[in-house]
Amino acid sequence: MSDVIVAGVGMIPFTKPGASAPYHEMGTEATRLALADAGLGYETVQQAYVGYVYGDSTCGQRALYHVGMTGIPIVNVNNNCSTGSTALFMARQMIASGMLDCVLAVGFEQMKPGALGSVYTDRPSAFEEFDAAADQLIDAPGIPLALRYFGGAGLSHMKKYGTPLDAFAKVRAKASRHARNNPLALFRKELTADDVMNDQVIWPGVMTRLMACPPTCGGAAAVLVSERFADKHGIGKEVRIAAQAMTTDTPSTFQAGDMMQLVGYDMAKEAASRVYESAGVGPDDLDVVELHDCFAHNELITYEALGLCGEGEAGKFINDGDNTYGGRIVTNPSGGLLSKGHPLGATGLAQCYELTRQLRGTAGPTQVEGAKVALQHNLGLGGACVVTLYKRH
Numbered sequence: 001m002s003d004v005i006v007a008g009v010g011m012i013p014f015t016k017p018g019a020s021a022p023y024h025e026m027g028t029e030a031t032r033l034a035l036a037d038a039g040l041g042y043e044t045v046q047q048a049y050v051g052y053v054y055g056d057s058t059c060g061q062r063a064l065y066h067v068g069m070t071g072i073p074i075v076n077v078n079n080n081c082s083t084g085s086t087a088l089f090m091a092r093q094m095i096a097s098g099m100l101d102c103v104l105a106v107g108f109e110q111m112k113p114g115a116l117g118s119v120y121t122d123r124p125s126a127f128e129e130f131d132a133a134a135d136q137l138i139d140a141p142g143i144p145l146a147l148r149y150f151g152g153a154g155l156s157h158m159k160k161y162g163t164p165l166d167a168f169a170k171v172r173a174k175a176s177r178h179a180r181n182n183p184l185a186l187f188r189k190e191l192t193a194d195d196v197m198n199d200q201v202i203w204p205g206v207m208t209r210l211m212a213c214p215p216t217c218g219g220a221a222a223v224l225v226s227e228r229f230a231d232k233h234g235i236g237k238e239v240r241i242a243a244q245a246m247t248t249d250t251p252s253t254f255q256a257g258d259m260m261q262l263v264g265y266d267m268a269k270e271a272a273s274r275v276y277e278s279a280g281v282g283p284d285d286l287d288v289v290e291l292h293d294c295f296a297h298n299e300l301i302t303y304e305a306l307g308l309c310g311e312g313e314a315g316k317f318i319n320d321g322d323n324t325y326g327g328r329i330v331t332n333p334s335g336g337l338l339s340k341g342h343p344l345g346a347t348g349l350a351q352c353y354e355l356t357r358q359l360r361g362t363a364g365p366t367q368v369e370g371a372k373v374a375l376q377h378n379l380g381l382g383g384a385c386v387v388t389l390y391k392r393h
Helices: 023-038 059-064 083-096 128-137 145-161 165-179 193-197 227-233 265-279 296-305 314-319 336-340 344-360
Strands: 004-011 047-051 074-077 102-109 201-203 218-225 239-247 288-290 373-380 384-392
Touching: 004 023, 004 083, 004 227, 004 344, 023 059, 023 102, 023 218, 023 344, 047 059, 047 083, 047 344, 059 074, 059 102, 074 083, 083 102, 083 218, 083 239, 083 344, 083 373, 083 384, 102 344, 128 145, 145 201, 145 296, 145 314, 165 193, 165 296, 165 314, 165 336, 218 227, 218 344, 239 265, 239 344, 265 296, 265 373, 265 384, 288 344, 296 314, 296 336, 296 373, 344 373, 344 384
Parallel strands: 047 074, 047 102, 288 373
Antiparallel strands: 004 218, 004 239, 102 218, 239 384, 373 384
């Protein structure tokens, strides 16, 4: 399979729940921005994958019908927090296989305030087995589900490697420094590690409020095309998806008896390994990474899962400044989920938006100088992980 060209990307500013336009308007706007960026009309799109978590079936059609009604297949995608990148994964497959030449991936989310929870209470939850495993590993009554999972993973790292709590605070402070330069980030106030440590404690010894990303609403989209399509339509071919992998859970998720595995460490490690092998690169070749920092704890353990540093070395990686400008690999130059927020269906495509602009050299104040190789990591519990490697040609 050949590389797939990212022809156009679009993203709208993320907003707090209750302050956004309705979901279909966000999806429509993001799609129009991506098409305009590609210099294409909707009539050229042969198929569309639309990601969202909280919504009824065919919300994708509701959004795209306002862009055009061309009768194309529209597939609605729901894969928890990796929904946006799953839509991207499916779109890329259609191009790489040679079946289609121009495919749209779009994601949006209209969220409610507060911690995530189950919508359907009259049937078994997809998290039943995860909850049971977490109950055996973590004694945290009253802690909301997502906090328990990722805080527990951070706690596991602390116990294994002696990682101090302020390591997570330093991750959050770094995110704020990056977001200060991103006009699309919701939270742009620069914070110090002390600010983060002194914020409201939501799990004593494990997490403060600022270490968790907020729920937000938003939309993002990408247009993917084949090389022959790009040549025919005069589309720039600077940014390509050189490799991509999607993984789901394996027995180690439950058998390892470790919260890090329960939240997808092994999924991420395997997906990254496949991508590196397929693209013929390694972590040392990366210039910029957008990874799934739903909590500062997950960013820290993901450094190791992606091979950005060795196991147990994330604390040193942070202290040495290797995760920011002037260091080895700039992680989350956008400010990440911690600063942008996390509209579930849009997150993966917002990462694609940032990395595409980084490799084009058009990221403005968040630009990583000379960026040529970029990695994207998007994780959903339950579970699915998508890792994508982009190259500039």
